[in-house]
Amino acid sequence: MPPQRKHVLVVDDNEFIRLLLKENLEDCGYNVALAVNGEDAIHYLDKGHTPVLIVTDIMMPKKQGIEMIEEVRAKHPHVKVLAISGGGATRVGDILARAQAAGSDAVLAKPFNMNDFEATVTRLTR
Numbered sequence: 001m002p003p004q005r006k007h008v009l010v011v012d013d014n015e016f017i018r019l020l021l022k023e024n025l026e027d028c029g030y031n032v033a034l035a036v037n038g039e040d041a042i043h044y045l046d047k048g049h050t051p052v053l054i055v056t057d058i059m060m061p062k063k064q065g066i067e068m069i070e071e072v073r074a075k076h077p078h079v080k081v082l083a084i085s086g087g088g089a090t091r092v093g094d095i096l097a098r099a100q101a102a103g104s105d106a107v108l109a110k111p112f113n114m115n116d117f118e119a120t121v122t123r124l125t126r
Helices: 015-027 038-046 065-075 092-102 114-125
Strands: 007-011 031-035 053-057 080-085 106-109
Touching (some): 007 015, 007 038, 015 053, 015 114, 031 038, 038 065, 053 065, 053 114, 065 092, 080 092, 092 106, 106 114
Parallel strands (some): 007 031, 007 053, 080 106
């Protein structure tokens, strides 16, 4: 029986980014689910889905990434979190530092190199 593919949840309000990351992760052998914001991601987790990793943007409508990370840490502490951000109107370093303080396991600033993304995902999903 082949090994089970690891499950990753990608959370980003930008459809292009969601689909790009989904395609990349699937090419690397992961099963990928998508959510458009933190609220959708929490609903997905509350339905019993258990990804090994959540890749999340920070600046999103409804429930932003920081709030979602805090909730994931409280309800699903075993799930790894990779925070990504382009910074929006504020400095990306400040936003990613806040994501780390909220409990993300790793951070990447957009735009990032896909090799760096893949290496980070591999490290987090071992």
